[in-house]
Amino acid sequence: TTGLSPPTELDSIDQTGLLSDNSTCARDQIMLHIDPVKRVAGYFKGKYKLLIGDQDSKASCEKNKFYPLDVGSIDLHIIQLFDIYADPYEELDISDEHPDIVEELKKDVIEYLSHQVPLQCQLPTVDGSYPNSKVPYYLPFDFRNFAPETVGRMFL
Numbered sequence: 001t002t003g004l005s006p007p008t009e010l011d012s013i014d015q016t017g018l019l020s021d022n023s024t025c026a027r028d029q030i031m032l033h034i035d036p037v038k039r040v041a042g043y044f045k046g047k048y049k050l051l052i053g054d055q056d057s058k059a060s061c062e063k064n065k066f067y068p069l070d071v072g073s074i075d076l077h078i079i080q081l082f083d084i085y086a087d088p089y090e091e092l093d094i095s096d097e098h099p100d101i102v103e104e105l106k107k108d109v110i111e112y113l114s115h116q117v118p119l120q121c122q123l124p125t126v127d128g129s130y131p132n133s134k135v136p137y138y139l140p141f142d143f144r145n146f147a148p149e150t151v152g153r154m155f156l
Contacts, residue, residue: 031112036073037061043109049090050105051080069116076106 017023032042032049037060040053053075067073081095081102095102 029108031109034069034073034113036067036069039073039075041074041109043105044084045105045108047083047085048101048105049082049084050102050109051082052076052106052109053078055080069113071110071113073113074109079106081105 013026015026018025029043029045032044034041035053038053038057039059040051040055040057042052042055043050061067079095079102080090080093081098082090082092083094084090087094
């Protein structure tokens with residue numbers, strides 16, 4: 001260990017036992033992804049994996065279109081549910097057979113989205129591309145307007 005104490009506001013679960021003595025994982029759910037451009041999400045809970053939206057979507061950022069991260073960011077009309085223990089290759093969608101599990105997991109995803117705030121700016125040197133008090137979400141960014149040497153300096 002580093003000898004430092006973790007911040008008290010850190011949202012995490014201690015995994016030390018899992019790494020050091022092979023105890024069971026304390027985490028039983030994982031938000032896999034939320035993509036407001038493709039309007040998809042993926043979520044694990046227990047032995048189930050919920051996929052929301054068209055996972056094969058070819059959607060891409062449109063210039064000057066806003067992509068907020070909220071419940072409208074995903075397409076709740078397209079749902080797939082998999083028992084990843086019984087079906088590790090995700091070949092059998094069991095959402096019709098388990099509507100109660102689908103609703104429980106969808107509720108978790110909606111709850112998660114209701115508390116989201118934009119991530120910390122990843123491009124702080126590019127004015128206007130990151131969330132602020134007036135635009136609380138990321139804007140698509142087109143690097144073609146910058147010289148290659150400028151783009152390189154953004155990530156140093």
